Amino acid sequence: MPAGAPPWNPQRPSAMPHHRYLPWEERTQVPLTERVWPTRRLEHAPLWVPVDLRDGNQALAEPMDVERKRRMFDLLVTMGFKEIEVGYPSASQTDFDFVRHLAAGDAVPEDVTISVFTPARTDLIDRTLDSIEGLPRTLVHLYTATAPTWRNVVLGRTRSEVHAMILDAAAHLSRRADRHRGGLRFQFSPEVFNLTEPDFVLEVCDDLTELWDACPDRPVTHNLPATVEIAGPHVYADQIEYMHRHLARRDSVILSVHPHNDRGTGVACAELAVLAGAQRVEGCLFGNGERTGNVDLVTLALNLYTQGVNPMIDFSDIDAIRETVEHCNRLPIHPRHPYAGDLVHTAFSGTHQDAIAKGLAHHRKRAAEQGVDTSEAVWQVPYLPIDPGDLGRTYEEVIRVNSQSGKGGIAHLLNTHHGLDLPQRLRVEFSRIVQHIADTTGRELAHTELWELFHATYIAPGTDGPVGRPERSAINTGRQGTENDPLSAYIDALSAAGITVAVLDHTVTASTAYAECRVDGVTVWGAGQDASPVTASINAVTAAVHRARRAGS
Ligand SMILES: CC(=O)SCCNC(=O)CCNC(=O)[C@H](O)C(C)(C)COP(=O)(O)OP(=O)(O)OC[C@H]1O[C@@H](n2cnc3c(N)ncnc32)[C@H](O)[C@@H]1OP(=O)(O)O
């Protein structure tokens, strides 16, 4: 093979017709040539706007009823969201009724703005405005597709006809808004922004800024959606930076983004878009939404949190959030979902468990040295990008044991749940026993099973068996030892009974003693427990004698 040639044959015919798909450069234009977004960093949270009750809801096989919508709404308020898109009132009676329900009650706190979504059709705009009668602080969100294929194929209109259609609808909205009591603001989304000619987006958005007479005190929101992802996040960032630099009356415009996740890069798109000048991000909790979903606001906000930036949203009970969202959407959250999945704070693999166990111990030590609570100390635990405790999770599930696990993880579980602190060589030995069982059964071992296995292997027969009692009474009478060294006395007694024991290693922590003994030429570990360290040690030697005898028989 010539040097530098790929190790595969690039001419080989593909089994799949990839030539049917166009690279993004042939589908959209990005006039930006110099960019600043790669040099910027995220220093504060954008305005997060959950669209679970509209974009998320329209993706559900069974859309939310009023009860579910209300539960989702209350959750979003409790979490701290200040602007919430609550529905598409002209789409269904349920959506309409829910907005009326909000208008009639006291569910909307004074610092929360409600947003409602409408297409550019006068009858549907009217219905939308009817729904918000009496609601203070409302944002009316108008949308129309602006990308060429949508204009030509879906709307059947030219570029200038779509432009006129949007302005007509916006003017109608303005007129209706004049009759509305309470502060109304406007939002526009050029649907499929990422496939629309940039100059067309600017023309339409700038005309709307003027028509709606936006000013810094009453800004318009221009929301630029990646309705269907078609390119990498760097392309979206360029598109957003271009708009950020060229939109008219920029101080009167809130630049918003609304990424979807078709290429699995919705989060990256949103993060780079904020670097590029976006001030507001629309998305859904846990990334619900059409096809592969809207961008996930939980991941976005917690990504910021783990950079030391206040996300302005409360995730301190992530499991309660998850349960409510699962109830409302009737969809499960994946066990690998960032930050919230059942398995995301859990390590099964040995080297990771070892690192986590050492990291947690080091974290506790450093907090103690600094005189601060562990929940306040800087978090730097390997393999755990976030402290599960910050999300209301416990440390119980951080380490779980199966055939991929090692001594560090096993020792950690025995220590955390059963107060055992195994000496290093005993860890090695016991982990082989655990590994054998995990390998042959192919399943996970709970910490209770590890304890039972440890007990059955190293403790159980020793203290209760026939060897135990006579020798212990020998010590109690002090027949062959001294009162100051009862363990030696015990070993002497064993020797007198014909059992030669040499203690090679012996430690006592808490109320458990571990003894590595050579018993009649066989080297074994035993463990014993008692409130008295002496009795625990004697029990450990007794257990070792038992094990050696079993091994020898
Ligand atoms: C990217 C997004 O998420 S956009 C939001 C999508 N969400 C939804 O569609 C959920 C709610 N939708 C609905 O309930 C209905 O589609 C309604 C009430 C809006 C309209 O219902 P219908 O009148 O039955 O029309 P239908 O559902 O077939 O919609 C297609 C029509 O809307 C037109 N249309 C599509 N988008 C828009 C828009 N933004 N503004 C105006 N008209 C539009 C289409 O051109 C088409 O018109 P045509 O019938 O003259 O060809």
Ligand SMILES: CC(C)C(=O)C(=O)O
């Ligand atoms: C913001 C609107 C139009 C939307 O849901 C989308 O484009 O995905």
